[in-house]
Amino acid sequence: MNRLNDGERGIFRRFQAGYGAIGLLVSGALAAVLLLTVSYLPGFGQADRPTENEVSQRYIAKGLEETGATNVVAAVILDYRAFDTLGESAVLFAALAAVILLLREEPAALARRMAERKPFEPDQGPILRITARVLIPWLLLFGAYLVLNGHLSPGGGFSGGAVTGAAMILHNLAFGPEQTRRFLSERIFFRLLVGALCFYGLAKGYVFFTGGNHLPGSIPLGQAGSIFSGGLIGPLNIAVGIVTACAVYGIFALFDRGGW
Amino acid sequence: MGENLLRNYLEAGAVVIFSVGFSTLLLQSNLIKKIIGFNIMDTAVFLFLAAKGYIAGRRAPILTGPGGDPAQYINPIPSALVLTGIVISVSVTAFALALALRLYERYGSLDLNEILLSREGEKT
Numbered sequence: 001m002n003r004l005n006d007g008e009r010g011i012f013r014r015f016q017a018g019y020g021a022i023g024l025l026v027s028g029a030l031a032a033v034l035l036l037t038v039s040y041l042p043g044f045g046q047a048d049r050p051t052e053n054e055v056s057q058r059y060i061a062k063g064l065e066e067t068g069a070t071n072v073v074a075a076v077i078l079d080y081r082a083f084d085t086l087g088e089s090a091v092l093f094a095a096l097a098a099v100i101l102l103l104r105e106e107p108a109a110l111a112r113r114m115a116e117r118k119p120f121e122p123d124q125g126p127i128l129r130i131t132a133r134v135l136i137p138w139l140l141l142f143g144a145y146l147v148l149n150g151h152l153s154p155g156g157g158f159s160g161g162a163v164t165g166a167a168m169i170l171h172n173l174a175f176g177p178e179q180t181r182r183f184l185s186e187r188i189f190f191r192l193l194v195g196a197l198c199f200y201g202l203a204k205g206y207v208f209f210t211g212g213n214h215l216p217g218s219i220p221l222g223q224a225g226s227i228f229s230g231g232l233i234g235p236l237n238i239a240v241g242i243v244t245a246c247a248v249y250g251i252f253a254l255f256d257r258g259g260w
Numbered sequence: 261m262g263e264n265l266l267r268n269y270l271e272a273g274a275v276v277i278f279s280v281g282f283s284t285l286l287l288q289s290n291l292i293k294k295i296i297g298f299n300i301m302d303t304a305v306f307l308f309l310a311a312k313g314y315i316a317g318r319r320a321p322i323l324t325g326p327g328g329d330p331a332q333y334i335n336p337i338p339s340a341l342v343l344t345g346i347v348i349s350v351s352v353t354a355f356a357l358a359l360a361l362r363l364y365e366r367y368g369s370l371d372l373n374e375i376l377l378s379r380e381g382e383k384t
Contacts, residue, residue: 016373020287027283034275040262044270045316047331052315056337057330064326072321072328072336077343088347095351102358153322158347224326244347251354255361 068221069151069230077156078233078240082204089240092247093197099251105258113257114177124174132174139167147241151230157237161244168249177257186260189246196242203232203239270311278304289372291360295353302349306342313338 042049059072059080067075077085105113146160172180210216222229253260265272281304284297313335321328321336360370367375 012373012377023283023286027279027286030282031276031279034278035265035272036261038268038271038275039265041264041268041271043264043267044311045314047315047318051312051337052335056335059336060321060323060328060330060333062327064323064328070323072323072333073339073343076336076340081340084344088344091348091351095355098355099358102362154320156343158343248350255357 064224067230067233068224069233070225071151071153071156073154074151074156074230074233074237078151078236079231082236083208085236085240086200086204089197089200089243092243093193096193096247096250099254103254103258107259110257110259117257124176128174132170136167136171139163139170143167143241143245147237148227148234150237151233152225152227157240158244160237161241162248164241164245165248165252168245169252172249172253172256177253177260181260184249184260189250189260192242193246193250196239196246200236200239200243203236207232268311271308274304274308274311277301277307291363291370291372292357294372295356295360298356299349299353302345306345309338309342309345 059076063072063075064070067079069075069079143160143162143164146155146163147157148160150156150160168180168184207219219231221231228234250260278301281297281300281302284300285294286297288294288297315334318332318334321333321339323333363375364370367378369375369378
């Protein structure tokens with residue numbers, strides 16, 4: 001602000017006032033147009049609307065026998081549209097890579113930063129530590145349940161991975177990064193992340209290759225409703241869960257201190 | 261004006277929340293508030309999609325036996341789309357926050373106007 005002369009400052013003020021007014025106008029117009037559109041949409045909860053077409057009916061009618069998963073949403077995202085989910089995991093990975101590019105510190109700078117921080121952040125107190133000690137096993141158990149049961153009940157790799165990642169963040173906050181590094185060092189972290197993504201790509205590539213060439217894919221679908229069913233959906237859920245947990249924890253660690 | 265505005269109260273609410281997020285994105289000059297506005301827009305889209313997938317009196321699409329009857333379950337596709345959207349929203353938010361952090365380290369401010377003005381100053 002100080003670098004501008006009086007004339008420039010006046011232009012800037014007028015621009016800001018105009019920008020605010022036009023911005024309000026545009027937002028109001030957008031709200032009006034969207035509300036008008038909503039008033040023409042088919043009614044809420046109505047069964048006979050154009051989105052209830054043969055696609056969703058087919059997913060529900062044939063989903064169980066074609067994929068072996070009782071959770072139709074899991075069948076859609078990890079079988080019928082598994083390529084989308086691979087892209088989605090890749091977007092998560094790309095976001096993590098971008099955050100690493102922007103925030104990663106060199107190991108020496110990281111050590112210096114941690115040494116500087118130590119006196120201001122003493123061990124985080126008994127309340128957090130005891131709560132974390134009670135809570136973390138249950139969080140990990142719940143995350144594993146969501147991931148492993150994803151093809152049978154609501155849940156799946158993304159939600160279970162987010163819960164597991166939250167447990168690791170809590171561990172990190174309560175006991176400090178040194179303790180978390182004992183079981184999740186940078187090396188293990190990247191091996192897990194890249195290994196899970198590669199496994200997803202290879203497994204799904206196998207299915208696409210055999211399916212696209214009309215070869216018999218030899219992955220049994222299993223007894224519907226049991227834990228070992230759904231063909232590849234269970235293993236893919238685990239891979240997605242690992243990617244999500246690693247990305248959530250990695251983004252936290254990078255924002256917290258710029259490294260592992 | 262159609263006749264379904266009051267019946268579609270969830271969609272109408274989602275649209276209003278979307279506009280609130282959009283105006284936050286446009287009018288706030290603080291970058292963190294812009295990112296918050298972006299997240300509000302995301303949330304509104306999820307609410308809209310979830311409302312669009314619902315069908316009154318039907319159950320969640322967890323089948324109990326082979327050959328499910330499509331007349332008994334809600335539409336599973338919007339649920340799958342919301343799942344995709346949440347992940348993308350988390351990714352974009354993390355990326356935007358990292359960029360904001362870098363900008364703050366570079367210019368000492370999160371206010372977009374101040375950042376723009378200090379860049380103008382550098383050129384001259």
